[in-house]
Amino acid sequence: MRVAHISDCFVPRLGGIEMQVNDLTRRQQEAGLSPEVLTATPLPRRMRGRSFPVPIHRSGLPIPAEIANNPIPSRPIRRRLRAGGYDLVHVHAGVGSPFAAAGVRVALELGLPVAVTVHCLPAGFRLPDVLTPWATPEVARRIALSAVSEAAARPLRERTGVDVAVVPNGLDPQDWAIEPVAHEPGVVEVVSTMRLSVRKRPLPMLAMVLAAQRRLAAAGSPVTLRLTVFGDGKLMPRMRRYVRRHGMADTVRLAGRVDRAELTEIYRRADIFLAPAHLESFGIAALEARCAGLPVVAMRATGITEFVADRREGLLADGDPGMTAALVELATDEPLRSGIAAHNRATAPPTAWTTVLDTVDREYRRAMTIRGATR
Structure with missing residues (x-):
């Protein structure tokens, strides 16, 4: 044919x-x-x-x-x-x-x-x-x-x-199957992969992470929340300015494009995948991360909900404040985070x-x- x-x-x-x-x-x-x-x-x-x-x-x-x-x-x-x-x-x-x-x-x-x-x-x-x-x-x-x-x-x-x-x-889940490596004590690594466009909401994502970091600090939490963003696009200059303006240079890295082989290695050292878009019809990047075992934090009314159930493969939220709360909960609740990760590594979605x-x-x-x- x-x-x-x-x-x-x-x-x-x-x-x-x-x-x-x-x-x-x-x-x-x-x-x-x-x-x-x-x-x-x-x-x-x-x-x-x-x-x-x-x-x-x-x-x-x-x-x-x-x-x-x-x-x-x-x-x-x-x-x-x-x-x-x-x-x-x-x-x-x-x-x-x-x-x-x-x-x-x-x-x-x-x-x-x-x-x-x-x-x-x-x-x-x-x-x-x-x-x-x-x-x-x-x-x-x-x-x-x-x-x-x-x-x-x-x-x-x-x-x-x-x-x-x-x-x-x-997506073949085995392509993203990984064995995690030991993480730096006291640090929770958040990753996100996207095209840096308005529709994907990378700037609101930075605001969510900043709010989560401030909430953790105010509560006296020993956890340091770090974010790495993979991808490129027209919003990169504005994101760099946001990071500098809010003093996030030590905890946020804008890594640009990477290939799939590099991503699998990165996911071995990560703890959480963050998907901030409202208009996400499917969310292939979130699915890849979920197959690698990462708990996914995403918006509820998106296509991501077809392979991420709340508190099973990740945490779902109705808006930006809920996303911030989900980050704080996963950062501070290690048993919840590791339980979701173990479930994600052991079960494959029908894709x-x-x-x-x-x-x-x-x-x-x-x-x-x-x-x-x-x-």
Whole structure:
């Protein structure tokens, strides 16, 4: 089967959609499918000439910061879909994805089966239908529509009135299985991995940690709470200023990007994973940390709740004060922290790639059935 994956964002840009599409296409190739990627993310000049295992067709403008952008996306998509001999089109959608939206329209126009996976929670305001055609009843009836979590699927069902499947992000838990090492006495290491954008809330996270540190100091606790943030983005300069302004340089480290191998080693020495975002449709970074055994502190109304139950795999909160309280509780209650960590290391969530690939295959069959019924 030849599958065209259409996504505004793709590697080398880093993020949940980018890494999931990259991993999914590689796994499909290993399983005998012939996936290709159509994306608006350009390849940086420094990486020109680099080869990728899966064919990638890039039609984004070469602008800074690896930003996905093409003002007339339908033309390159139509040209590629006509020439590619594809059996099916799998579109990966974010909050508002012009390239993905064009992919849906062109693929339906060409009579191809279409599966759409929505990777984000809806925006706080309604976007134009042209940017989210999969969220309209007229288009939703013609595609196999899915989302990465129940939290993301529920609003789509309410808006479209169609069946919306859940196709979770794939991850093999054994890839993140670690044996922890001895920690520095009296220090609780908190880690967070994210793109440093407003949506991920890295600045409010610093405020949560600062409030937790002050609460611990006021109570005379012997515990030192330290935070390391992995990732990069446009908010890095503001985060550095915040750390300096509030005297957090000794307890907060902004480490930038690291690869997966480095993260597993880092998680061996960590105690808690912090996920501050409200609009987290899935939370692949939190899932990776949970598979490594770290208790996860996260917001309650997010996709993270599908693999983190309160006081079982971590602590869940309804807002920033609750997140601060959860940090203080885990920092000072070592039996609770170690009990959650032992549970997380011993139990695996249902996100292994074999299961996810089977779910994706079912969506592909559903897309073909829908295409046959609507022709």
